[in-house]
Amino acid sequence: MTGRFAAIKLHFGELGNISYLRPNYAKAVADVVKELGGRPFLTDCNTMYPGSRKNALEHLQCAWENGFTPLTVGCPVLIGDGLKGTDDIAVPVAGGEYVKEAKIGRAIMDADVFISLTHFKGHEMTGFGGAIKNIGMGCGSRAGKTEQHSNGKASINPKKCKGCRTCLKECANDALHFDPETKKTSVNQDNCVGCGRCLGSCNFDAISFALDTAIEMLNRKMAEYTKAVVDGRPQFHISLIVDVSPNCDCHGENDVPILPNIGMFASFDPLALDQACVDACLKAKPLPGSQLAENMDKNDFVDHHDHFTNTRPESEWRTCLEHAEKIGLGTREYELIVVK
Template sequence: MAASKVYYTNMRSSFNNSLLQKLERLIKKAGIENIDFNGKFTAIKIHFGEPGNLAFLRPNYAAVVASIVKELGGKPFLTDCNTLYVGGRKNALDHIDAAYQNGFSPLTTGCHVIIADGLKGTDEVLVPVENGEYVKEAKIGRAVMDADIIISLNHFKGHECTGFGGALKNLGMGCGSRAGKMEMHSAGKPEINTEYCIGCGRCVKICAHDAPSITKAKAAINQDKCVGCGRCIGVCPKDAVMAAGDESFDILNKKIAEYTWAVIHNRPHFHISLVVDVSPYCDCHAENDVPIVPDVGMFASFDPVALDMACADAVNRQPVMKGSVLDEREHTHHDHFTDVAPETNWRVAIEHAMKMGLGCSEYELIEL
C-alpha cells in the first residue's frame, strides 16, 4: 500500500495568520473540498470534555470545521455518544449541558449538538463488521450512522487504557453506544494492588456498576460486575488500581479498530488531529494533568491510521515537559506513551486497523 498523505502545520501564529486561519488552510490543503457535501448530513465527531477537564479542544476549532462544511453545502452537527461511567455525560441531557458548559453551542460553533446514541445511550444501530476478529456487530450511535459523511476532530493525547487517543479512539470508542462501549471494554478488567491501596473509596464513587468495594480499608473489584472501563485506574491517587496482566488492553485496541471500521466503511470520511495540551490521560476525566510534551501542531488526512501514526511519531520526537507525569517516570521504553502507561501498547490498534483495511501506517508528511 502506498504511503498516505498527512498534512501538518505548527502552532506558530502572527498578526496576519491566526491558528484558526491556519487550521482552515490545512483542512482545505488536505483535500476536504474533494468531498461532495452538497445537502449531506455531516457528523463532526468530537469529545466535548468531561466537566472539570480543561484539556479538551476549544469550540473555536469546531467552528472552523463546521464553517467549511457549510461553505461546501453540507449540514454539519457536532456529535458524541454517552459515556459508560458515572459522570457529566452519561445521558443526553447531561451530555448536552456539559457541551454547552464547555462552550459548544450553536452560537459559538455554528451548528447543533446531537448526542448520537440518544437519551439513555440505547439508540443504536447494529453494524455488521466484515472480517471482525472480536466484533461481529458493532453497536454504533444512530445519529452517527444516519449521517452521510463523517469527520473526526480529535484531541490527540495520552490514554491509560490504549496508550493514546487519536482518530481511531475518537471514532471507534467514541461512536459506540453505551452497550458498544461495554463490549469494547469487557476484556480489560483492572486489579487492586493492596500494598498501595489506602481505602479512600474514589474507585467506588466513580464506578457505575458497583464493582469496587472497600473491606478492612482496602479496595477489591468484583470481576463479574466490572466492565473494564478503566476509570478507577485514573482516579486512584496511589496507583493501586492496575490493569490486569492478560493482554486485555490489546483486545480493547483491536475492538476499537473494528468499531472504527463500522463507523467509516463505505462513507466519505476525513480526519483532523490537534496535538495540543497533550495530557497523559483521556478528556473523560473531570480533571487534566500537566501536558507530557509541548504543543506540536495540527494534522489532517483522509487516512485515520496514517494520521494517528504521524501524530504519535511527532509526540515521541518532543522533549519531556518538566513537572509532568512523564517527567516523573523512567524512560525505558523509548516511547512517551508507553512510559506513561507501561501496560498499554498503542501499536496494536495501528496494526489491527491496517489489517481491517482502514489505512496505512506509512505516511508522507506535508508541512504547510
C-alpha cells in the same frame, strides 16, 4: 457535500477537564462544511461509566458548560446514541475478527459524511487517544463501549437499585430477575451474554460491568469499531496535538501536558493520521514538571523509548495500529506534507 448531513465527531470534555479541544476549532470545521453546502452537526455518544456524560441531558449540559452550543459553534449539537445511550444500530464489520456487528450511535450512521476532530493526547490504557479511539470508542453506544471494554457480565448494586424494572424491558436473554419481596433486580449470570443493553436503561447507575478486557483486545475491538463507522462513505479526519495531557479527556481533572504543542494533522486515512501523530510525538522533547518528566527522573526508571509508555507503563498502543492495518482500515505508510 451539498445538502448532505455531516457528522463532526469530537469529545466535549468531562466537567472539570480543561484540555479538551476548544469550541472555536469545531466552529472552523463546521463553517467549512456550510461553505461547501453541507449541513453539519457536532456529536458524541454517551459514556459507559457514570459521570457528567452518561445520558443525553447531562451530556448536552456538559457540552454547553464547556462552550459547545449552537451559537458558539454555528451548528446543532446532537448526542449520537440518544437519550439513554440505547439508540444505536448494528453495523457489520467487514473483516472483523472480534466484532461482527458494532453497536454505533444511530445519528452518526444516519449522517452522509463523517468527520472526526480529535484532541491527540495520552491515555491510561491505550497509550494515546487519537483518531481511532475518538471514532471507535467514541461512536459506540453505551452497549458498544461495554462490548469493547468488557468480556464480562452485568452486575447490579442492590443499594442503588430502585426496583423500577426498566432494565427488564431491554434484556432479551431472560438474565434479569425482579424479586417482588425485596423489590430489587438481580442478574442471572448463566443467561447474561454481556451485551450491555441494560446499562443504558438504568437511571440510577445500579448496573455496571467490570473493565476487564485486556488492553490488546480493547485496541483490536476499537479498530474494528472504527472500521464499522467509516466504511463506505465520505470521511475526513483532523487531529490536533495540543495540550497533550497524560490522560484521556474523560477525566474530570488535568495534569500538565507531557509534550509541547506540535500542531494540526489531517488525512482521509485515520490510521495514517494516528501513525503520523504518534511519530511526531515520539520525536518531541518531554516538558519539565510533567508526569512523563517526573517518571524519567525516578531512580528505577526503565526507558521504553516511547513517551506514552514512559508516561503510563501499563498502557499499550501498537496493537491497535497493527490490527487496524491488518483489517484494512487504512495504511501506516504516509507522506507528510508540511503547511506553514
